Amino acid sequence: MAYAYLFKYIIIGDTGVGKSCLLLQFTDKRFQPVHDLTIGVEFGARMITIDGKQIKLQIWDTAGQESFRSITRSYYRGAAGALLVYDITRRDTFNHLTTWLEDARQHSNSNMVIMLIGNKSDLESRREVKKEEGEAFAREHGLIFMETSAKTASNVEEAFINTAKEIYEKIQEGVFDINNEANGIKIGPQHAATNSTLAGGQGGQQAGGGCC
């Protein structure tokens, strides 16, 4: 499908906070009650519209477990947006945010937009982290913030779309160099007729051509 821009996102945060569920809710509008530990990286994609423009989100869902940390770190590169997720019912996942943030800042490009997400807002009775704490953390570190529920889908759309809006604004402001793919942004085929690699079906014809 044709798009004006493609944004690469990465979802990070401790294991079990609901990263894969957020992605699934956003792409498939489904909730997955059992925890399928992510053991590497998984991908999702969806088209959204911002300012009348079609934008394709390419989302990388990473493994939160400590033992996969070095692999996860290697995927920050070239992401335009990051969803940094904690679980409002588990304070330790909130406490680990600083480490995640350091990791992200160190391994990604400096313009990456980071959305802080307090997930599982449906579990109000088990809440361990106040909403205000999340807001304060976000303010302190210059992040956008939202509480979501991958279960009820509350704020899930908004989390992904608001991140995209922020990236889009940065493009308008000229902060992002959109011709540098290391920024996690690609221009769609109709906007850059010469850029054939974005057309989707990367056929064997192209393979035969090589690229260097």
Next chain:
Amino acid sequence: MFSRVRSAVASLVGGFMAGSSSSGERASGADLPMKFPYERPVFLGLSQDEVECSADHAARPILILKETKRLPWATGYAEVINAGKSAVNEDQACCEFMVVKKRPTGSFTPCKPSKRRSSLPNGEGHNLSESSMENAELVFHYWALFDGHAGSGAAIMASRLLQQHIVEQLQEIVDILQNPALLPPTVMGDDLDHTSTPCMPRALTRASSLRNSPCTAAPRFFTEKKIQHESLVIGALENAFKYMDAQIERERVVYNITGGCTALVVVFFLGKLYVANAGDSRAIIIKNGEIIPMSAEFTPESERQRLQFLGYMQPHLLGGEFTHLEFPRRVQRKEVGKKMLYRDFTMSGWAYKTIEDEDLRFPLIYGEGKKARVLATIGVTRGLGDHDLKVHDSNIYIKPFLSCFPEVRIYNLIQHEHGTDDVLVMGTDGLWDVLSNEEVTEYVTSFLANCNPDDLNRYTMAAQDVVMRARGTLRDRGWRITDDRLGSGDDISVYIIPLMYGNRQS
């Protein structure tokens, strides 16, 4: 594998990879329809979006088997795309469980006289009571890796079809293989009553053979070579490679099938692992931490003598531009008449010869190690496809120097006990270029030792771990691995196959 067909000498090579008309009278093929569209291995079950994500040359995501998908024997698999040398990942993989049924009686096979079939019901009835196998049906497990170069077409086609060719070859010999007690007959159909009476006393067998023999006096039994069953399987694998290559050659006229590929195939059949290798991928078995190499690479250096001999016997294949002799470096005009070190196909050592004009030609094999090339073009000497590959800007074909025949090695799996950490590791050269057998063994062994033995994902996680260690991480000066060594910028694909399931199955 793109780099493997890049020239050691820039002036000689370049255009052929684009399938450009500069290198041939035949149409480039780019206008023809695709035989199979580009994709990642079928068992990964990736959507088009996922395939797109995976082709990120900057982040190089390691693709693994999804938690919901399982391969036979809980086989682990991981792969990663190259660092930018080709637009797509030119490695391919296939893993399947195959059934070999005896060919239906309707199909005509010239070497099987019809007389044979009339005796079948007995034989089949016998087999049924003897073993669990049903009506002349055998099964095998199949794992394969293909490393494409100069395009992904041949690798994709081979990854879809080679197993079918193996089935076809084995179909011919199902009856024979089902009778392990009896050596394969020299002439099919001749000693046929044997298939129905494998336990027949030797004297009787001989008598019946004598009776059927057209020349009863000749003591042919005593001079005949005894061919083992496993040799028949090896022959079937070898011929499957040959027919696969022939199919690519035939169909490239009607389809766009680009490039060529190496092929590394593992077949578990009747209790044995057969490892067939044509190219520079590699398989090793790790058993109790010990390494058993199951393949050898075929490169310009390892096959130098075969190639030189061919160039010597058929000099026209060198187009008057290459010499089959090897020199330590290129000969210069001013050195004509002097004595210089050289070696021919008859030598592994070196000697001096007086340099003649002919020796000024470019050497058939040139370069060292990973940079060694045949005809200044290709760095791997066995595999499938490459029928249109020519030396740049010339009419010299590379294919005659390439062999599609695999070397087959056997591991008698069921004769050994295997623990949960005993595995077979298969990898394309992207892995082995940067990690030694010992390093891979150490990584795999220590990773598995730290896993929950009941976790069915452990072999996939181990595969992901070694791919990660071979890829490394992107630093200021490129991809780096342990000790700041250069990581592999090539496509990397790895299977880790636990062997204990082979014991359980038998």
